[in-house]
Amino acid sequence: MMQKLLAEFLGTFVLVLGGCGSAVLAAGWPELGIGFAGVSLAFGLTVLTMAYAVGHISGGHFNPAVTLGLWAGGRFSAAQILPYIIFQVLGAIAAGGVLWLIASGKAGFDLDVHGFAANGYGDYSPGGYSLFACMLVEAVLTAIFLVVIMGATDKHAPAGFAPLAIGLALTLIHLVSIPVTNTSVNPARSTGVALYQGGWAIEQLWMFWLIPLAGGVVGGLVYRFLLQNKA
Numbered sequence: 001m002m003q004k005l006l007a008e009f010l011g012t013f014v015l016v017l018g019g020c021g022s023a024v025l026a027a028g029w030p031e032l033g034i035g036f037a038g039v040s041l042a043f044g045l046t047v048l049t050m051a052y053a054v055g056h057i058s059g060g061h062f063n064p065a066v067t068l069g070l071w072a073g074g075r076f077s078a079a080q081i082l083p084y085i086i087f088q089v090l091g092a093i094a095a096g097g098v099l100w101l102i103a104s105g106k107a108g109f110d111l112d113v114h115g116f117a118a119n120g121y122g123d124y125s126p127g128g129y130s131l132f133a134c135m136l137v138e139a140v141l142t143a144i145f146l147v148v149i150m151g152a153t154d155k156h157a158p159a160g161f162a163p164l165a166i167g168l169a170l171t172l173i174h175l176v177s178i179p180v181t182n183t184s185v186n187p188a189r190s191t192g193v194a195l196y197q198g199g200w201a202i203e204q205l206w207m208f209w210l211i212p213l214a215g216g217v218v219g220g221l222v223y224r225f226l227l228q229n230k231a
Contacts, residue, residue: 005087007058011050012091016192019043020117040174048167063186069146069216073224092192118201119184127179134181139215141173142185146219184208
């Protein structure tokens with residue numbers, strides 16, 4: 001069990017450091033910035049690579065919404081939900097700390113000015129989207145993410161390709177929703193940077209727990225009862 005938890009810690013650490021790190025350190029670099037597409041790809045690559053690296057140990061969740069969604073889909077034990085989520089959040093917070101140390105090493109770095117890849121709605125949505133719009137995009141995209149995960153890891157699916165499908169799905173999700181919420185679909189990822197951003201990011205963090213968790217459960221149930229091959 002401890003190996004599984006450490007794998008979840010490491011996978012979530014890399015996801016936050018790689019994904020959020022690309023947004024904080026590389027997205028806005030003058031003329032050479034990677035932009036939304038680059039950040040989207042970075043998030044997808046972190047999941048893809050870590051799923052291949054440690055997915056065989058823990059299942060490669062790296063996300064409380066995935067853990068809860070897989071439970072709802074009948075793929076995960078309820079007894080392991082809380083330990084998984086705790087280690088995912090700890091991995092995200094550790095990655096946020098490392099990222100903050102790196103970012104603050106640049107002269108003039110200011111969280112309020114440069115941002116820290118925190119998720120937000122309303123006034124803190126990158127595109128100024130309303131709370132309802134942000135809730136809707138997080139719910140729908142997290143549900144879709146769970147459908148992809150469950151389908152790609154189904155025993156009837158082609159073997160060995162699940163991390164590729166999942167990583168590309170997360171890339172697509174970010175391409176759609178970065179302008180809306182800065183893309184969460186992952187409460188651990190949101191927590192890992194919100195604690196360092198502080199203020200408004202912590203005040204709005206409730207939504208990036210509640211809605212992705214609900215979306216994950218819906219996605220798991222949809223696949224389990226409407227799409228899964230019972231044979």
